[in-house]
Amino acid sequence: MAELVAKGKVAKEAAARLIEVMPVMDDALVKMAAALEANAGFILAENARDMENAKRAGMAAQMQDRLLLTADRIGQVAEGIRQVAALESPLGRVLHRAERPNGLKIEKISVPLGVIGIIYESRPNVTADAAALCLKAGNAVILRGGKEAILSNIAIVKVLAEAAQAAGLPAGCIQLIEDITRESAVGLMKLNEYLDVIIPRGGAGLIKSVMENATVPAIETGTGNCHIYVDASANIEMAQEIAINAKTSRPSVCNAAEKLLVHQAVAREFLPGALAALAEKGVEIRGCEKVREIYPAALPMASDEWYLEYLDMVIGVKVVNCLACAIAHVNKYSSKHSEAIITSDTAAAEKFLAHIDSSSVYVNASTRFTDGFEFGLGAEIGISTQKVHARGPMGLMELTSTKYQIRGEGQIR
Amino acid sequence: MAELVAKGKVAKEAAARLIEVMPVMDDALVKMAAALEANAGFILAENARDMENAKRAGMAAQMQDRLLLTADRIGQVAEGIRQVAALESPLGRVLHRAERPNGLKIEKISVPLGVIGIIYESRPNVTADAAALCLKAGNAVILRGGKEAILSNIAIVKVLAEAAQAAGLPAGCIQLIEDITRESAVGLMKLNEYLDVIIPRGGAGLIKSVMENATVPAIETGTGNCHIYVDASANIEMAQEIAINAKTSRPSVCNAAEKLLVHQAVAREFLPGALAALAEKGVEIRGCEKVREIYPAALPMASDEWYLEYLDMVIGVKVVNCLACAIAHVNKYSSKHSEAIITSDTAAAEKFLAHIDSSSVYVNASTRFTDGFEFGLGAEIGISTQKVHARGPMGLMELTSTKYQIRGEGQIR
Numbered sequence: 055m056a057e058l059v060a061k062g063k064v065a066k067e068a069a070a071r072l073i074e075v076m077p078v079m080d081d082a083l084v085k086m087a088a089a090l091e092a093n094a095g096f097i098l099a100e101n102a103r104d105m106e107n108a109k110r111a112g113m114a115a116q117m118q119d120r121l122l123l124t125a126d127r128i129g130q131v132a133e134g135i136r137q138v139a140a141l142e143s144p145l146g147r148v149l150h151r152a153e154r155p156n157g158l159k160i161e162k163i164s165v166p167l168g169v170i171g172i173i174y175e176s177r178p179n180v181t182a183d184a185a186a187l188c189l190k191a192g193n194a195v196i197l198r199g200g201k202e203a204i205l206s207n208i209a210i211v212k213v214l215a216e217a218a219q220a221a222g223l224p225a226g227c228i229q230l231i232e233d234i235t236r237e238s239a240v241g242l243m244k245l246n247e248y249l250d251v252i253i254p255r256g257g258a259g260l261i262k263s264v265m266e267n268a269t270v271p272a273i274e275t276g277t278g279n280c281h282i283y284v285d286a287s288a289n290i291e292m293a294q295e296i297a298i299n300a301k302t303s304r305p306s307v308c309n310a311a312e313k314l315l316v317h318q319a320v321a322r323e324f325l326p327g328a329l330a331a332l333a334e335k336g337v338e339i340r341g342c343e344k345v346r347e348i349y350p351a352a353l354p355m356a357s358d359e360w361y362l363e364y365l366d367m368v369i370g371v372k373v374v375n376c377l378a379c380a381i382a383h384v385n386k387y388s389s390k391h392s393e394a395i396i397t398s399d400t401a402a403a404e405k406f407l408a409h410i411d412s413s414s415v416y417v418n419a420s421t422r423f424t425d426g427f428e429f430g431l432g433a434e435i436g437i438s439t440q441k442v443h444a445r446g447p448m449g450l451m452e453l454t455s456t457k458y459q460i461r462g463e464g465q466i467r
Numbered sequence: 468m469a470e471l472v473a474k475g476k477v478a479k480e481a482a483a484r485l486i487e488v489m490p491v492m493d494d495a496l497v498k499m500a501a502a503l504e505a506n507a508g509f510i511l512a513e514n515a516r517d518m519e520n521a522k523r524a525g526m527a528a529q530m531q532d533r534l535l536l537t538a539d540r541i542g543q544v545a546e547g548i549r550q551v552a553a554l555e556s557p558l559g560r561v562l563h564r565a566e567r568p569n570g571l572k573i574e575k576i577s578v579p580l581g582v583i584g585i586i587y588e589s590r591p592n593v594t595a596d597a598a599a600l601c602l603k604a605g606n607a608v609i610l611r612g613g614k615e616a617i618l619s620n621i622a623i624v625k626v627l628a629e630a631a632q633a634a635g636l637p638a639g640c641i642q643l644i645e646d647i648t649r650e651s652a653v654g655l656m657k658l659n660e661y662l663d664v665i666i667p668r669g670g671a672g673l674i675k676s677v678m679e680n681a682t683v684p685a686i687e688t689g690t691g692n693c694h695i696y697v698d699a700s701a702n703i704e705m706a707q708e709i710a711i712n713a714k715t716s717r718p719s720v721c722n723a724a725e726k727l728l729v730h731q732a733v734a735r736e737f738l739p740g741a742l743a744a745l746a747e748k749g750v751e752i753r754g755c756e757k758v759r760e761i762y763p764a765a766l767p768m769a770s771d772e773w774y775l776e777y778l779d780m781v782i783g784v785k786v787v788n789c790l791a792c793a794i795a796h797v798n799k800y801s802s803k804h805s806e807a808i809i810t811s812d813t814a815a816a817e818k819f820l821a822h823i824d825s826s827s828v829y830v831n832a833s834t835r836f837t838d839g840f841e842f843g844l845g846a847e848i849g850i851s852t853q854k855v856h857a858r859g860p861m862g863l864m865e866l867t868s869t870k871y872q873i874r875g876e877g878q879i880r
Contacts, residue, residue, distance in 0.1 A: 070798065073821060152843050158832055160842055167854050168824070246678070250854045265659070266682055271855045292877040299879035385483065407872045408486060411581070419571055419875030428880070429573055429871070430565045441580050441663045441868035442684040443856040455854035458842070459820045462832030464705040466712035467841070 057233050058241045061196055062248025064226035065169045069194040071224035072166065076145065076192055082221035083139035083186055087132040089217035090182060090210070094128045100209035101178065108202055116306075120177045121202055131179050134433075135186040141432045144450040145192050159461045164454045166192030168250035171242050173198045173264060175256035178206035184255070185214055185228045187435050191453035194227045196249070198242050200256075201234040208232060243268035250455070251443075255436050258363065273443060275436035278308030278391035279363045280421040283380045283406070285397035286319040292418065293396040294328040300394070300420045302335045306365050308437060309392050309424040313360065314371045315380045318344075321373045325349050329371065337367045344373035360387040377402050381409045388412055390439050392421040413439060413446035470646050471654045474609055475661025477639035478582045482607040484637035485579065489558065489605055495634035496552035496599055500545040502630035503595060503623070507541045513622035514591065521615055529719075533590045534615055544592050547846075548599040554845045557604050557863040572874040577867045579605030581663035584655050586611045586677060588669035591619035597668070598627055598641045600848050604866035607640045609662070611655050613669075614647040621645060656681035663868070664856075668849050671776065686856060688849035691721030691804035692776045693834040696793045696819070698810035699732040705831060706809040707741040713807070713833040715748045719778050721850060722805050722837040726773065727784045728793045731757070734786045738762050742784065750780045757786035773800040790815050794822045801825055803852050805834040826852055826859035 075082075090097070101123040108118055150162035170193045172184045181197055188195035199207040211230040219225055231238050243252055243264055252272045254264040264272050282300055284293040300311035316324055321344065329339050329349045339345075340359065341352035355370055360383075362370070374380045384393050394416035395406040403417040414424040424447060426434025431449030438444040444452040488495075503510070514536040521531055563575035583606045585597045594610055601608035612620045624643040632638055644651050656665055656677055665685045667677040677685050695713055697706040713724035729737055734757065742752050742762045752758075753772065754765035768783055773796075775783070787793045797806050807829035808819040816830040827837040837860060839847025844862030851857040857865040 070822070070824070154841070154843060158836060158841075162859075269679055271684070271853060273855070289877070295877065296879055303880060403874075409483070411483070412870070414871040414873060416873045417875060419873055419878040420880050422880040423571060423873065423878070424871075428567070428571075430567060440684060442686070445869050446575075446871045456858050457825070458827040458837075458859045460827060460829045460832055460836065461816075462830060464702070464708065465832040465836070466709055467716060467833050467835040 055237070055241050057231060058238060058245055059248075061226070061229045061231065062169070062245050065194040065196050065229060066248050068224040068226040069166065069168045072189075072192050072194060072227060075222055075224065076143070078222045079190060079192075080139040082218055082223050083135055083190065085221045086186070086214050086217040087135035087139070089213050090128055090132045090135070093213045094125055097128060097206065097209045097213065098123055098125065101206040104203055104205045113202065117176060117202070121206075123178060123206060127179065131182045134183055138186045138190050138433050141190065141450060143190070144454050149456060156465050157463065158465055161459045162456050163459060164451070165457045167453060167455045169194045169196065169248055170453065171196045171198065171245070171249045171252040171270065173239060173242065173252065173254045173256070173260065175200040175260060176202045178203040178210060180255055181207050181210045181230070182214060184435060185211075187433055187450065188453060189218070189223070189227060191450050193453060196229050196231065196242065198231040198239060204232070204234050239263070240267050243270060243272070246270050253436055271443075273436070273438050273448070274440040275438055276308045277363055277389040277439060278310065278437075279312050279361065279387065279389040280309060280391055281313045281315055281384045281388055281393045282311045282421065283315040283374075283384065283393070283395045284317060284320060284324055285377060285395055285399060285402050286317040287399040287402065288317075288320060288324070288396040289398055290320065290324050293324060294331060296394065296396055296418070296420050297328055298331055298335060300422055301332060301337055301369050302367065303420075303422055305367050308363075309422050310365070311421050312362070312364050312370065313387070314369055315374050315383060316371070317377070317380070318373050318375055322348055325371070332369060335367075337369055339369060339371060341371040342373060345371045363389060377405060381406065385409070385411050391437065392416065392424040394419060394421050413437065468650070468654050470644060471651060471658055472661075474639070474642045474644065475582070475658050478607040478609050478642060479661050481637040481639040482579065482581045485602075485605050485607060485640060488635055488637065489556070491635045492602060492605075493552040495631055495636050496548055496603065498634045499599070499627050499630040500548040500552070502626050503541055503545045503548070506626045507538055510541060510619065510622045510626065511536060511538065514619040517616055517618045526615065530589060530615070534619070536591060536619060540592060544595045547596055551599045551603050551846050554603065554863060557867050562869060569878050570876060571878055574872045575869050576872060577864070578870045580866060580868045582607045582609065582661055583866065584609045584611065584658070584662045584665040584683065586652060586655060586665065586667045586669070586673065588613040588673060589615045591616040591623060593668055594620050594623045594643070595627060597848060598624075600846055600863065601866060602631070602636070602640060604863050606866060609642050609644065609655065611644040611652060617645070617647050652676070653680050656683060656685070659683050666849055684856075686849070686851050686861070687853040688851055689721045690776055690802040690852060691723065691850075692725050692774065692800065692802040693722060693804055694726045694728055694797045694801055694806045695724045695834065696728040696797065696806070696808045697730060697733060697737055698790060698808055698812060698815050699730040700812040700815065701730075701733060701737070701809040702811055703733065703737050706737060707744060709807065709809055709831070709833050710741055711744055711748060713835055714745060714750055714782050715780065716833075716835055718780050721776075722835050723778070724834055725775070725777050725783065726800070727782055728787050728796060729784070730790070730793070731786050731788055735761055738784070745782060748780075750782055752782060752784060754784040755786060758784045776802065790818060794819065798822070798824050804850065805829065805837040807832060807834050826850065
């Protein structure tokens, strides 16, 4: 806890000083990117030690791949920082302007949030990505990564922080919590005196822990139990193509489809071909009873599986009686991330858009597009599945707050 | 807890149905206002029972006044609801629109938050005010008022809910938690399955409890340790007028000034007259040592008093050495609500505006203007002192979320 309080204090001071140095921020970010590349040898050596420990601990191959850095991957991270530097600043925008009858001039402008805490898991590239986005929006950042990546993270933060300070940014604008106990994670979630917001990036367990423990305002991100609904009027070929893309193009990410709902009127036309095509791609098909009647190779589904985010080559399939039934099912079971209807009926499309209670609702497109870059935000710190502050892909504007500035000539009330 | 879960479920269903009935919402609100007036006798009788209990329990006179309803006050509440009905809807606004290179048409639109929980204290008028604002923004509302006002609240909610349903709104769109134990309050703060956000309205103790206990996203509101800073270049007469207005026009509200900072260069010119004028209005003057030198009638101040919101005819006064010292003091001690600089130096004004980290920052005007109506928002559910989701006076837009709607023609990624 001593580390948290000490770093919290420094971060708060740094946040206050960042306001003055914003003119050099883009230049500082470019220099930080260059520093990562110039110090790739040091970072890779520290990462190799993390990898050795991971192997010794018997970490799964997929997890090892997330932990691994290479010269190429460091180059990609540096390029990502340069892209963030090139984005338009989200600060100082006048979001509302009014002159009141009493002559008061009121402006609502975008300002930094202040100090942002990021809690994440094993991928060390998040360290640099998240730090760059927070800084670009004028915020100090306190990072708390996974224990598997601790040596990589210490190295990356050392390189970034030194380059930031050399470029004129205040000391302490990027800090890493090096105590990787559970206590330090929970302590960060409760560091209200110093943190303005905390953002978890990782799996369902981490996000649940943050939502349950945080007293600092937190933004729930990432869990995606996404649905594709094939309506009675769907173009069957398009529906199959979208289902295959949404499920198989990258099954481990949050915007991948996990469930497929099909209107009863097209179930016999759509399911045999689509499910065979999915199975051919290596997807395990699980289904309701009606699905198993039409496609006997489907495995049965447990009722609580409708809530599940598989993040794997598995899909749950259900035949529904009507559009309203599909909407009710989605609103009950989905994690409110991304859902799509495939339809050629405009009224059905508009009803789905209006009634589905999720961050991103699609007509005739794959859920895989829910992403800050795909939406044209230029960058992404995560995808919010809650309703306050930010919803859906979060770009730089979602890392800002607002402030009212009021100019008068002696007005009293 | 059974009541919470049962009402949570009903509220969630009501929220889903509200989307369809928004065309009749304004009409329903007008009818609800009329119903309050038509049933004033019933409401006043129930309020009289609350008042009797309050007197028997020895409630302070000021608190009794907050609890008291009269025919006039019910008329004011009804008029407030009619004003809310007349406001422009905050829903369905296109906040961002983009057509991507792949042809996807992306719109970010304003949508209801869903189910809003309001926890408040003894004033029964909040019951109707808050319900009307939540409904106008398309949300179902669960109210949990103070135990002193329980009979008044039950009566008001009964009248409003019946009128709402008769006007075509879904049952359960307005509900009151009638179990007024501490457990029901804390339970509501943790009702994540059904609530999208919780907003406390009340004193510092209530707000602290919500911020510590809530796992539902909460919006911190209301505490106002507001500062007036009299700069070296201030118009002394204007400064005195603003200080008197900000302190004495309504000392029990959150936008009243609690502290007065004075640049050393004008301390001897400003303080004797201004503090005597405040004292004449009945304000108790407390001050730092320099203030007590210049104005010996000032009482001494404890160091932790700089954090205090008096909500009373008391003011803490301090002489500061410089503008930067004033900014540092405010950013350390204030509750980040509202602060004002009195100055004729544009550079000083801009520095204060840029560096003060509070929801509403004023140049040459009273902090008393921090208010949804005064800012032209048309209404107010509270004043946020946190940085996520909403900051400063919260109007109808702050009771909404957003949703991305994406229209394609078969796009895959």
